[in-house]
Amino acid sequence: MVKAASGEPRKHKTLILISVGLLAAIGLWASGSLRNQLQPESEYLSEINLKMTEILLQTHGYAPYGSIVADGFFEQETREAISRWQDENGFQSNGILTYEQAQILLYH
Numbered sequence: 001m002v003k004a005a006s007g008e009p010r011k012h013k014t015l016i017l018i019s020v021g022l023l024a025a026i027g028l029w030a031s032g033s034l035r036n037q038l039q040p041e042s043e044y045l046s047e048i049n050l051k052m053t054e055i056l057l058q059t060h061g062y063a064p065y066g067s068i069v070a071d072g073f074f075e076q077e078t079r080e081a082i083s084r085w086q087d088e089n090g091f092q093s094n095g096i097l098t099y100e101q102a103q104i105l106l107y108h
Contacts, residue, residue, distance in 0.1 A: 014041065044099050047072045049106060056105055057081040062088075 042052060054070040057063050062081040069075075074082070079095035087093040091101055 003004070033060070041074065041097050041102065045097075045102055053102065053105060054078055054081075057085060060085070 013056075020065045041053075045053065051070045052073040054063075054068045054072075054074075057078065058066065058068050058070070058081075062084045063077060067077040068081055074097075082097050083095040085105065086097075086101065089101075089104070091098075097105070
């Protein structure tokens with residue numbers, strides 16, 4: 001019983017640290033700083049253009065079998081579709097859409 005009691009404060013401290021970390025991450029995400037690190041395109045594309053990019057990749061056949069959800073977040077499937085588009089259009093195929101590439105994809 002003594003061991004369980006001594007473990008309780010440690011458990012609470014761990015939960016508090018995890019909660020503080022999650023709140024900090026949510027704050028960074030809301031401010032855009034973490035989102036920009038995870039999704040560099042969000043620095044120069046609005047959420048509407050992020051979604052439109054996903055729709056265009058799907059429409060033009062770069063996302064097989066409807067694998068992309070047009071939600072404005074570039075998950076693995078979107079990165080793979082961007083990579084296929086880059087490869088077909090003579091760009092370095094890395095799945096990260098540059099500003100120039102976004103302009104070509106969205107407006108041409």
